[in-house]
Amino acid sequence: MWQKSPNHRNLSEEEEKSALAKAPSLRFRFILAGVLVIGVIAALAINLIFDYSQKLADLSYDRLLRSALLQMDENVGLMRNEVSIDIPWSAFATLAQAEEDRVFYKVESLEKGFITGYHDLNSIPPQPPVLDKIQFYDQEYSGEIVRFAWIERSITDAETAQTVRIVLGQTRLSREEMAAAVTQKAVEVVAFIALVAITLIIIGSHLVLRPLHRIERALEERAIGDLTPIDINTPKETHHLKVAINHFMERLQTNLEQLENYTAEAAHQLRTPLASLRALAENARDNTSPQTQHQVLENIVRQCDALSQTVTLLLNQAVVSHRLQTHRLETINLLEPIAASCREQAVTALHQGVYLSLDCELNESLILGDSFAIQQMMQNLIENAVRYSGVDVTHATEVIVQVSEFDHFYRIKVIDYGDGIPDTEKERVFERFYRGRYDIAGSGVGLAMVKDIVDHHSARIQILDTEPKGTTFQVDFAKLKWVGDIA
Numbered sequence: 147m148w149q150k151s152p153n154h155r156n157l158s159e160e161e162e163k164s165a166l167a168k169a170p171s172l173r174f175r176f177i178l179a180g181v182l183v184i185g186v187i188a189a190l191a192i193n194l195i196f197d198y199s200q201k202l203a204d205l206s207y208d209r210l211l212r213s214a215l216l217q218m219d220e221n222v223g224l225m226r227n228e229v230s231i232d233i234p235w236s237a238f239a240t241l242a243q244a245e246e247d248r249v250f251y252k253v254e255s256l257e258k259g260f261i262t263g264y265h266d267l268n269s270i271p272p273q274p275p276v277l278d279k280i281q282f283y284d285q286e287y288s289g290e291i292v293r294f295a296w297i298e299r300s301i302t303d304a305e306t307a308q309t310v311r312i313v314l315g316q317t318r319l320s321r322e323e324m325a326a327a328v329t330q331k332a333v334e335v336v337a338f339i340a341l342v343a344i345t346l347i348i349i350g351s352h353l354v355l356r357p358l359h360r361i362e363r364a365l366e367e368r369a370i371g372d373l374t375p376i377d378i379n380t381p382k383e384t385h386h387l388k389v390a391i392n393h394f395m396e397r398l399q400t401n402l403e404q405l406e407n408y409t410a411e412a413a414h415q416l417r418t419p420l421a422s423l424r425a426l427a428e429n430a431r432d433n434t435s436p437q438t439q440h441q442v443l444e445n446i447v448r449q450c451d452a453l454s455q456t457v458t459l460l461l462n463q464a465v466v467s468h469r470l471q472t473h474r475l476e477t478i479n480l481l482e483p484i485a486a487s488c489r490e491q492a493v494t495a496l497h498q499g500v501y502l503s504l505d506c507e508l509n510e511s512l513i514l515g516d517s518f519a520i521q522q523m524m525q526n527l528i529e530n531a532v533r534y535s536g537v538d539v540t541h542a543t544e545v546i547v548q549v550s551e552f553d554h555f556y557r558i559k560v561i562d563y564g565d566g567i568p569d570t571e572k573e574r575v576f577e578r579f580y581r582g583r584y585d586i587a588g589s590g591v592g593l594a595m596v597k598d599i600v601d602h603h604s605a606r607i608q609i610l611d612t613e614p615k616g617t618t619f620q621v622d623f624a625k626l627k628w629v630g631d632i633a
Contacts, residue, residue, distance in 0.1 A: 173351045180347035188340045192333055199328035203321040207244065207293070208282050214240045215280065215295045215314045222253070227306045229255045231262060244320035250287060256298075256309040269313050271296045277309075284318070291318055357384045361391070373399040419453040466519050466595060470602045473516055480511040480520070480556055480623060481549065487524035488547055495532045495545060502528065506549040511556045512626040515603050523599040524558075526592035527619050531562035534617070555622045563616035572609045 214237040222231045231253050241249050252263035271281040271294070281296045292315040301308050357380045364378055375392040426449060430442040488504045495502040524547075531545045548559040567575060576597040600607045600621060610618040 173355055176351045176354065177344075177347055180351075181344055184340050184343050184347075188336050191336050192329075195332040195336070196325075196329050199325040199332070200321075202328060203325040204282070204293070206324065207316070207321050208295070210240050210243060211282070211293065211295045211314060211316055212280060214238070215297060215312060218251070218253070218312055218314065219297060219299065222301065222310050222312070224301050224303045224306065224308070227303075229253075229258060229261055229301065229308055229310055233262070241316055244316065246319045246323075247317040250292060250313075250315040252311075252313045254311050256311060258308065261310075263313075267313060267315070269294050269296065269315065287315060292316065293318055293321065354383075357381055358387075361388060365391075373402070419449055419456060423449050423453070462522050462595075466522050466599065469516055469519055470598065475514040475516060475603070477512055477626060478515050478517045478520075480513050480515070480558075481506065481508060483517045483521035484524050484547065484549060484558065487521050487528055491525060491528045491532065494529075498532055498535075499543070500532045500535045501544040502532065502547070503544060504547045504549075506547075508549060508551055508556075511549065511551065513556065513603075513623045514626060515623065516599075519599045519602070523596050523621075524560075526596050527560040527621075530592060531560050531564070531617070531619070534564040535562040555624050558621045558623070560619045561612055561616065562618075563612060566611060566615050566617050567609060575609065 217234050217237040217240070218231065221234055222229065224230070233251075238249065241247070250264050250267055252265075252267040252269075253261040254263075255261060267287065269285055269287065269292075271283050273281055273283075275281075275296075275298050278299045279297070283294055283296070284291055285294060286292070294313060294315040296311075296313050298309060298311045301310055360378055361376060361380065361384065364376055373395045375395065376388050378388075380388050423446060426442055426446045430439050430446065433439055433442065484506075485504065488502060492502050528545065528547065535543045535545055543563050545563075546559070546561040548557075548561065550557050550559075576593050597607065603623060605624070606622045608620045610620055612618045
């Protein structure tokens with residue numbers, strides 16, 4: 147009744163270790179994902195720190211450069227219509243705080259030309275010149291990158307006016323050294339934080355996977371056959387796993403109970419006819435009268451037929467039980483299993499003096515179902531109707547199978563004109579092993595199987611009275627587009 151994996155066998159200890167070694171590690175994936183995330187964050191942080199350290203170094207040394215430039219600018223003036231400048235020593239003293247850097251400068255008049263400084267220093271700022279506005283920028287000069295401060299302003303007196311340009315530059319050695327020092331300290335801090343975070347992830351992975359180990363121990367410590375639900379407290383992330391395991395064990399428990407019931411049913415159904423066969427055989431052995439022996443042998447043949455029907459019923463029940471648990475419902479034409487059941491039961495019904503007819507005007511009736519299971523359901527309903535219709539009658543009677551269509555469902559009726567079922571017994575006919583009349587051959591499990599099939603298809607079954615007498619079994623199956631909505 148259960149599916150098995152092909153070529154399944156138990157692994158040896160070495161094979162188990164090898165399989166475990168090759169199996170992917172959830173903890174390793176968790177740690178690897180954490181390390182990758184931390185690595186990406188650390189790389190971004192270091193890149194931002196590098197940019198920030200460069201800007202911080204420029205900001206600090208640009209203040210010195212600005213101070214020196216303004217001191218030079220304050221000492222620019224006009225004497226006899228000529229620009230003169232007395233460069234203060236304090237300007238160079240300010241820049242001397244960067245001991246390893248060299249300083250370059252140039253003062254010129256746009257009208258009169260070069261005044262002082264480096265004659266070949268022709269640095270032009272990247273932005274358009276704006277009077278009295280200092281610009282800072284990097285350009286190459288004398289074979290290295292130099293940080294420049296640039297300013298233009300107008301000088302006027304009573305007789306003339308001129309525009310003076312001052313360019314002051316400083317190499318970047320101290321700036322780069324400062325930026326590298328800031329970056330190094332920051333990288334050390336980032337690396338320390340990353341190592342701490344990775345350590346916490348490793349510890350956290352153990353704590354995160356601990357509930358799985360608890361579930362594993364809870365299952366391993368159980369006694370054989372203990373399928374009770376797992377009741378240990380687990381985090382929300384493993385709650386669904388625990389629920390899935392509990393549902394699986396519940397289904398397994400149901401399967402085991404069905405197996406036990408099936409075994410009990412088989413023993414119950416086979417024990418009685420076997421005992422009867424033994425008694426009849428012993429009677430035939432001890433009886434010497436040919437006529438009596440012939441009668442006993444006839445009884446043995448009938449008992450063998452009944453036993454064969456019982457075995458067939460039990461096998462069909464096992465197959466149906468297996469299909470209901472392992473096969474998904476699929477789109478089928480409901481008329482096909484109904485027509486097949488009527489054809490199989492027609493000859494048997496005639497032998498018992500019962501006419502079996504199918505009343506259906508539909509060409510197709512699509513539902514979600516299992517064709518084999520529905521055919522077994524119909525065979526049991528028809529066989530039950532034929533069996534009770536042919537009892538204590540001297541003339542032919544009939545059993546009618548009707549199929550009709552409604553808005554949301556198809557309705558099947560199996561109508562017989564026998565003695566009917568008392569109202570007090572209608573609720574019990576679907577119980578396993580229950581038989582209304584023990585003088586009529588039967589197993590008591592056919593209608594129970596019918597109820598299981600009906601419930602599995604989310605259908606509805608009712609037992610009605612036939613006029614003037616008899617019983618009608620009515621089953622409603624939802625249409626394919628209205629599955630689960632039976633009016």
